[in-house]
Amino acid sequence: MPSAPPDSVAGMAPRQQDAQLDLPGMPRRLFAATPSKLATFADCPRRYRYAYVDRPAPPRGPAWAHNSVGAAVHAALRSWWELPVGRRTPGAARQLLYSHWSTAGFRDAEQADRWRARAAGWITDYVAGLDPTDEPVGTERQVAATTERLALSGRIDRIDQRGDELVIVDYKTGRAVSTDDEARGSPALAAYVLGVRRTLRRPCSRVELHHLPSGTVAAFEHTERSLANHVRRAEDVAADIGAATAARDAGEDPDVAFPAAPGRQCGWCDFRPSCPTGQAATPPRETWSFLAEDDG
Structure with missing residues (x-):
């Protein structure tokens, strides 16, 4: 039996679900999202449709x-x-x-x-450089939080305890060295802070990017204001997703409701084989082309 589309109630089609949850007097239905899901739509609505809306989903390209x-x-x-x-x-x-x-x-x-x-x-x-006796609070820990419009969830690489507070650790292995600005601007790390506070009921503000190739750590201490800014941006993306989905359900051409955002990223998009717009935008990348430049 095919699996139900994301965010659907078991045994109920998405439109039936919407009708039930949108009855007068019912609470507003929260949009279930992960940082990856929101980032996919922000990067390219067409890719979001392929990954989360179309069923069956188009086949993905090769591994990288x-x-x-x-x-x-x-x-x-x-x-x-x-x-x-x-x-x-x-x-x-x-x-x-x-x-x-x-x-x-x-x-x-x-x-x-x-x-x-x-x-x-x-x-x-x-x-x-680690203390093996310094037991993490969690590794690959799933956390969740809600905002006025979102039900956010995510999986954290590691959660450390530093004094009375918890610290989020995210491992990085890319060729670019992580920066404090990257830690500050990461929607995923901000969502993890909210998730730790809600799930573990402990103070948490600091996020760290541990870049293993360079042995460096980039960090940021979130404030209520910085978290609120991230929440606002995430809710804006969710609202755009809702509008696109509603337009498609009302009969609009899916390619119009979820337009492609062609650019260099089309060269490595997982759904390039199914997207003529992406194929025309740029040549495909080799599957090893994102390894460090010093690799022959």
């Missing part, structure tokens, strides 16, 4: 090497914290990286092996 690197590093660090304290060593982290490694998206086996060794070096150096 830089995503394989990031997934292996994240999985290895999660598994490292799940080990008994006495086994949390740099050598164990390296072995976990090997066990989680995937060659998907790389040009060939030689390139994949070279990047596996490189990522193993990152993670070995990173955990060498």
